[in-house]
Amino acid sequence: MVTNLIFDCDGVLADTERHGHLPAFNATFEQFGLPVRWSESEYAEKLKIGGGKERMASLFADPAFVAEAKIPASDEARMELLLTWHRAKTATFKRLVAEGRVPPRPGIRRVITGALDRGWSVAVASTSAEESVRAVLETAVGTEAAKNVPVFAGDVVPAKKPDPAIYQLTVDRLGLSKPDTLVVEDSRNGLLAAAGAGLACLVTVNGYTANEDFSEAMLVVDELGDPDRPPIRVLANRSAAHPVNNVELDDMSAARKPETPEGER
Secondary structure, eight states, X not given: OOOEEEEOSBTTTBOHIIIIIHHHHHHHHHHTTOSOOOOHHHHHHHTTSOSHHHHHHGGGGOHHHHXXXXXXXXXXXXXXXXXXXXXXXXXXXXXXXXXXXXXXOTTHHHHHHHHHHTTOEEEEEOSSOHHHHHHXXXXXXXXXXXXXXXXXXXXXXXXXXXXXXXXXXXXXXXXXXXXXXXXXXXXXXXXXXXXXTTOEEEEEOOTTTTTSOOTTOSEEESOOOOTTSOOOOEEEEOSXXXXXXXXXXXXXXXXXXXXXXXXXX
């Protein structure tokens, strides 16, 4: 039975990509006079790259951008630029969150506070900047609940999703039992990271990820849902869960990997 939940941040706790990260990236590009602005379709492609600094670093692959922005040739100087840009972008993102412009996703507060009330372990594991993740978490569930949710984020692991390192670190640090742990993700990269760590995964899709392949997920829904919203849509179910109007904690408890028969191990 699942009694541990690990949530991704971006696209799971809140609709951060469209309303937070994309405008923050573009505001940063404008702030530093960089000759680039990402459209929603261009940013959808950038989301295939794990990590904000890494997305910014992809600009260096464009010779026209490098020439026009007068990007230095040395790796050290480029890394310094990335760190400067990313600090500015994080500050802008946090301001957008504080202004209430990054809406939490349906069901997040209900599920996380309910799980904490049951005594479940709840954590957030993300390769976004820790400051940004904590800001989103507090907005999504409230300051008091957020105090009981450990966050593993930023550069605490050397590789970003789809590498499983962030989930393996979370499990190890908290001493979680993998068969009793469910990851909540929104993207294929996140799903692959969870699967690579040997963890069951529930996927709540968003506008950027709805058409991705989630074959390895135990349960795929359009959102977790809330009582005052229309019933959720179940897009795939390979678990013993039976969600109806909303994803309830009992559904999450049942969305675990099936036991492997002794003779097949």
